[in-house]
Amino acid sequence: MMARRAMHRPVAWGVGLLAAALLTGCAGGSARPQPAELPPHIGLIGVRQAWTARLPAIDFPLQVGVQGQQVMVAGSDGTVVTLNAASGRELGRASAGAPLTAGVGGDGRVSAVVTRDNRVIALEGGRELWRQKLTTQSYTAPLVAGGRVFVLGADRSLSAFDGRNGARLWHLERPAEPLVLRQAGVLQAVGNLLVAGLAGRLVGVDPDSGSVRWEAPIASARGTNDVERLVDLVGGVSRHEGVVCARAFQAAVGCVDTASGRVRWTKPASGATGVAGDGQRLFGAESDGRVLAWRADTGDRAWANESLQWRQLTGPLVLGRSVVVGDSGGLLHFLSREDGTPMDRMSTDGTGIAATPVAAGNTLVVVTRGGGVYGFVPE
Numbered sequence: 001m002m003a004r005r006a007m008h009r010p011v012a013w014g015v016g017l018l019a020a021a022l023l024t025g026c027a028g029g030s031a032r033p034q035p036a037e038l039p040p041h042i043g044l045i046g047v048r049q050a051w052t053a054r055l056p057a058i059d060f061p062l063q064v065g066v067q068g069q070q071v072m073v074a075g076s077d078g079t080v081v082t083l084n085a086a087s088g089r090e091l092g093r094a095s096a097g098a099p100l101t102a103g104v105g106g107d108g109r110v111s112a113v114v115t116r117d118n119r120v121i122a123l124e125g126g127r128e129l130w131r132q133k134l135t136t137q138s139y140t141a142p143l144v145a146g147g148r149v150f151v152l153g154a155d156r157s158l159s160a161f162d163g164r165n166g167a168r169l170w171h172l173e174r175p176a177e178p179l180v181l182r183q184a185g186v187l188q189a190v191g192n193l194l195v196a197g198l199a200g201r202l203v204g205v206d207p208d209s210g211s212v213r214w215e216a217p218i219a220s221a222r223g224t225n226d227v228e229r230l231v232d233l234v235g236g237v238s239r240h241e242g243v244v245c246a247r248a249f250q251a252a253v254g255c256v257d258t259a260s261g262r263v264r265w266t267k268p269a270s271g272a273t274g275v276a277g278d279g280q281r282l283f284g285a286e287s288d289g290r291v292l293a294w295r296a297d298t299g300d301r302a303w304a305n306e307s308l309q310w311r312q313l314t315g316p317l318v319l320g321r322s323v324v325v326g327d328s329g330g331l332l333h334f335l336s337r338e339d340g341t342p343m344d345r346m347s348t349d350g351t352g353i354a355a356t357p358v359a360a361g362n363t364l365v366v367v368t369r370g371g372g373v374y375g376f377v378p379e
Contacts, residue, residue: 035329036289036309038345045322045334045344046379050363051088055079055371060101061184062355062367063141063235067108069361073373074103080111080123085360088375094123102184105142105149110163112142112149120151122166130166134159140184140235143194146207152187154180156198156232160210170210174198178226183272184235186246190258197233200248202256214261219248236274236315236356238282240296245282247275253284253294265299274315274356276323278337283323285313291325291335305340308333315356319364320378326353330368332376348374 056075065072070091074080078096080103083089096103096113103113110129112122118137122129122144136153143150148169149161158172177199186197193213194205200219205212221229231248238245238255243264245255253275254266269292275284281302282294289309293302312328322334322343330352334344351370358365364376 033310035311036307039307039342041345042342043344045320047334047344047346047364047376048379049346049374050377051375053081053083053088053090053373055081055367055373057371058354058367058369060099060103061139061182061235063102063104063184064355064358064365064367065104065106065111065141066358066360066365067106070106070108071358071360071365072104072106072111073367074100074113075371076100078113078115080104080113082106082111083365083373085363085365085375088373092125094126094128096121096123096128102138103141105144107144110144110149112144114138114142114151120149120161120166122149122161122163129164132161132166132168139182140187143187143189145189148207150187150194150207152185152196154182156180156185156196158187158194158196158198158205158210160207172205172210172212177230177232179230181230181232181234181249186233186235186237188237188239188244190239190242190244193258195237195244195258197246200231200233200251202233202244202246204258204261216256216261216263218246218254218256218263218266219251222251234272234274236276238275238277238296240277240279243296245275245277245296247271247273247284250287253282253299255282255296255299264297267294267299273313276316276318278318281337283316283318283337285316285325289313291316291323291340293323293337293340303338303340305335305342307342312352314353317357317359317364319357319359324357324364326357326366328352332357332364332366346376348372 082092098115118134121131140152160169194207253269255264271286291305314326317324330348330350332346349372
């Protein structure tokens with residue numbers, strides 16, 4: 001890998017459409033099994049819908065941005081909305097002027113998205129600050145931090161832009177991969193370090209210069225063809241006291257000490273969405289709908305829940321004594337952090353949950369494929 005000042009190069013990628021076949025279970029022509037019948041609704045927690053808002057429909061890998069009580073969401077048409085999580089009140093609205101492939105990242109003042117024509121756009125309030133052309137597609141929400149905007153390309157290149165005027169500060173690239181995933185990757189600030197997923201590795205990058213400080217392998221390429229050898233880290237990580245845990249697509253989960261770049265542990269896993277943790281356990285959904293918990297210190301299995309099989313689950317959110325996941329039918333499932341037993345269930349508009357649920361203050365916020373935004377609070 002190498003970091004260098006603003007540099008452009010042609011990119012020709014077979015974007016991971018074959019990877020989508022692995023997710024849907026259609027490889028080889030086999031149909032996805034029918035979802036498991038849901039257990040009775042128990043309602044042990046007591047959750048109520050507090051508010052709802054509307055967006056245009058969502059057909060891109062949305063990541064909901066959270067800054068304090070602010071929640072940043074976006075529709076596929078380029079509409080970017082900031083909401084107060086407690087009340088659902090709209091605080092700001094802007095438009096990127098083009099369909100989106102990635103968003104939303106923000107720092108509470110500036111928000112950033114990426115458009116289908118490969119432009120990163122920074123917005124403040126209802127106005128556009130700047131836009132810059134990228135050398136590749138991006139499906140990962142830009143990271144806005146320290147007065148800069150960082151963009152992870154679909155080819156797992158990494159670029160930094162000045163947050164005020166969009167000037168390109170540095171560019172980091174790696175050898176071309178034959179296939180990439182059409183979903184969000186890993187891009188996270190940890191102290192004074194930028195942590196990104198480049199192929200099957202977590203990489204610690206100096207945010208000022210783009211130089212690589214360490215690389216930590218979560219998974220390695222395997223198999224004999226491009227599909228079998230596809231290895232990539234997917235968005236949604238657990239961060240606790242300098243330890244970041246992540247998932248490699250359909251291959252493994254693992255945890256890395258970001259101070260040293262040392263891999264603490266990795267375990268085989270077959271999921272395609274991100275993970276979440278509480279410092280004691282790491283949680284994730286496998287592609288068949290099983291929800292698993294691993295011990296954060298060793299990676300040993302803590303529990304497994306099989307009641308949601310084949311429901312196409314989102315990444316998890318750790319919330320209070322629950323682990324929350326959404327499904328393709330628009331349902332939210334609350335499982336016990338201790339043993340994975342069902343605790344509650346909430347419904348939305350039935351169009352499917354579009355992004356990993358988030359918590360802002362005392363409010364659980366979810367967004368559906370149909371553009372519904374829902375705020376839930378404890379009763």
